[in-house]
Amino acid sequence: MNEYVYGIDIGGTNIKLGLFTLPGMKMIDVKEVETPRQNQETSIFEKIGSIILEMNQVNGIEFKQVKGVGAAVPCPVKNGHVDKCPNLKWNKLDIIFAFNKVLPDHVRVAVSNDATLAAYGENQILEKPYKNAVFYTLGTGVGGGIIINGEILEGATGLGGEIGHMRVFDGATETCGCGSQGCLEQICGTSGILNYTKELSLSSTSSIDFKNLSVKSVFDAAKAGDKVGLQVINRVAEYIAISASIIAVILDPDVFIIGGGISKAGSFLVDLISQHYQKHARFSSYKVPFLLASTGNDAGIIGAAYLIRKQI
Amino acid sequence: MNEYVYGIDIGGTNIKLGLFTLPGMKMIDVKEVETPRQNQETSIFEKIGSIILEMNQVNGIEFKQVKGVGAAVPCPVKNGHVDKCPNLKWNKLDIIFAFNKVLPDHVRVAVSNDATLAAYGENQILEKPYKNAVFYTLGTGVGGGIIINGEILEGATGLGGEIGHMRVFDGATETCGCGSQGCLEQICGTSGILNYTKELSLSSTSSIDFKNLSVKSVFDAAKAGDKVGLQVINRVAEYIAISASIIAVILDPDVFIIGGGISKAGSFLVDLISQHYQKHARFSSYKVPFLLASTGNDAGIIGAAYLIRKQI
Numbered sequence: 001m002n003e004y005v006y007g008i009d010i011g012g013t014n015i016k017l018g019l020f021t022l023p024g025m026k027m028i029d030v031k032e033v034e035t036p037r038q039n040q041e042t043s044i045f046e047k048i049g050s051i052i053l054e055m056n057q058v059n060g061i062e063f064k065q066v067k068g069v070g071a072a073v074p075c076p077v078k079n080g081h082v083d084k085c086p087n088l089k090w091n092k093l094d095i096i097f098a099f100n101k102v103l104p105d106h107v108r109v110a111v112s113n114d115a116t117l118a119a120y121g122e123n124q125i126l127e128k129p130y131k132n133a134v135f136y137t138l139g140t141g142v143g144g145g146i147i148i149n150g151e152i153l154e155g156a157t158g159l160g161g162e163i164g165h166m167r168v169f170d171g172a173t174e175t176c177g178c179g180s181q182g183c184l185e186q187i188c189g190t191s192g193i194l195n196y197t198k199e200l201s202l203s204s205t206s207s208i209d210f211k212n213l214s215v216k217s218v219f220d221a222a223k224a225g226d227k228v229g230l231q232v233i234n235r236v237a238e239y240i241a242i243s244a245s246i247i248a249v250i251l252d253p254d255v256f257i258i259g260g261g262i263s264k265a266g267s268f269l270v271d272l273i274s275q276h277y278q279k280h281a282r283f284s285s286y287k288v289p290f291l292l293a294s295t296g297n298d299a300g301i302i303g304a305a306y307l308i309r310k311q312i
Numbered sequence: 313m314n315e316y317v318y319g320i321d322i323g324g325t326n327i328k329l330g331l332f333t334l335p336g337m338k339m340i341d342v343k344e345v346e347t348p349r350q351n352q353e354t355s356i357f358e359k360i361g362s363i364i365l366e367m368n369q370v371n372g373i374e375f376k377q378v379k380g381v382g383a384a385v386p387c388p389v390k391n392g393h394v395d396k397c398p399n400l401k402w403n404k405l406d407i408i409f410a411f412n413k414v415l416p417d418h419v420r421v422a423v424s425n426d427a428t429l430a431a432y433g434e435n436q437i438l439e440k441p442y443k444n445a446v447f448y449t450l451g452t453g454v455g456g457g458i459i460i461n462g463e464i465l466e467g468a469t470g471l472g473g474e475i476g477h478m479r480v481f482d483g484a485t486e487t488c489g490c491g492s493q494g495c496l497e498q499i500c501g502t503s504g505i506l507n508y509t510k511e512l513s514l515s516s517t518s519s520i521d522f523k524n525l526s527v528k529s530v531f532d533a534a535k536a537g538d539k540v541g542l543q544v545i546n547r548v549a550e551y552i553a554i555s556a557s558i559i560a561v562i563l564d565p566d567v568f569i570i571g572g573g574i575s576k577a578g579s580f581l582v583d584l585i586s587q588h589y590q591k592h593a594r595f596s597s598y599k600v601p602f603l604l605a606s607t608g609n610d611a612g613i614i615g616a617a618y619l620i621r622k623q624i
Binding site: 076083132146148149151153154155156157158159160161162163165166167168169170171178179180183242245246247248249250251252253254280282283284285287288 | 388395444458460461463465466467468469470471472473474475476477478479480481482483490491492495554557558559560561562563564565566592594595596597599600
């Protein structure tokens, strides 16, 4: 009897489900649905339950063949408990209990933070996963995930790997979404990038199309040699490098891996980060390499599937 | 037959040896000797071998009762190998091999960084050791040690916990001993404290005795309400707090513990750090408590002894 696990990435907009074989972890089906808006403490899990049933049928699988479900959630989570999830209307919710209500008893459930699981997934698909790795997920916000001794670092309250909120600069004039100032995300998140682009364009000419301004257009302009674009991306790369130099004297990881939407800029960005890192790294930590993530949008479901595979 | 381990703290000036009972870990003897200056790659180990023999005799112990030796060294170390030790003339030295040459075959050896082992020792003597803890050792330099899941975090190259070299400020005009700029140690190490005291005294009157200026005199003045002293110590406390706020969004530890020579200032310093930390902490990490270390100068030998006890 073939056995399977599901990896599920629960986002504020969409829920993505992947069906994986055991033990080979081949993804044989994937489905994406809209996140229900009402009664999210129950509706999200009911919807996932019904989609799993549907995917089981489409793939000719009986529920007894499904050994577990791994879930990635967009907020800090500790031992399956979420205190508060800003992107979903969840308050003091026991995610494992919520899943148990819509799944047969034999199905094991594991849950962790989405950026952390993206990191874990990214690492697990490597031929030889790193023992100690730090992952950046660069998108609207700046997230992260940390693997120590092959294990996800969740931290005392589930905040482990929230590297977007490292204080990396003095004299901030604006406040970050987290309520503090000087956060990495204020420079390297989407708003930081677009605002700095607009600011520089007041005093410099630029080929960037400001009517359709996006992070991608800034990167494209930078790659084409546009002065404003280059200055913006250079600042992003330098602050990622500064934050990495700090992480290196704390954790001294084997590798930094850059993922998330912005990482689509590819080796152009990673090369720039590496150059700045050489300047800022302390002691022997200049040797720590930077790699580009390769799982793309599936990192969350892959990580979630690997998490539950490990626990069953 | 009673069994024992030695915990040894190898410093640039002195070597300290503690003799501990197994499994109770009671320290029954302690001895401190000067670090040999010549041929340190062999002489240090020969001297330790002869002191152990002497301590065995004094305490009526035969060598077969000594199960292991734990050693703390003042430099990054990885799997027992030291690449370079600035305080001792060691280059690419295998510490375990060097010990094996002066100890009987049955004696197991373990080695780690001194600040890390001080952290480990400090944690192990607690009634219930923390699972995840970050230790600051504030002295001439600023060191640190990190415990994750009850294990010492050594890192890929032995740099784990070198938190004195976190970049915590912009626009540095001086270079740190590590060759970089903006390090925590530049503000919170002895030089940083004394230089800032002198700088402030140019424009403020102060009760500090500048002829016998020391970190202790600055702290004493601050405690007595001296304006310059207070300003200096306040800056130290704020930057420790800033660095802790950064570590909290990376590791999310259960506790911060403040040790090292400067920590003799006691709760005065820890209270100030806690106050600043409340301002700088992100999300739920404001809850992480700060404690004062309690093992004092014996933290290194205690940590080294616990390290080897764990490995035998």
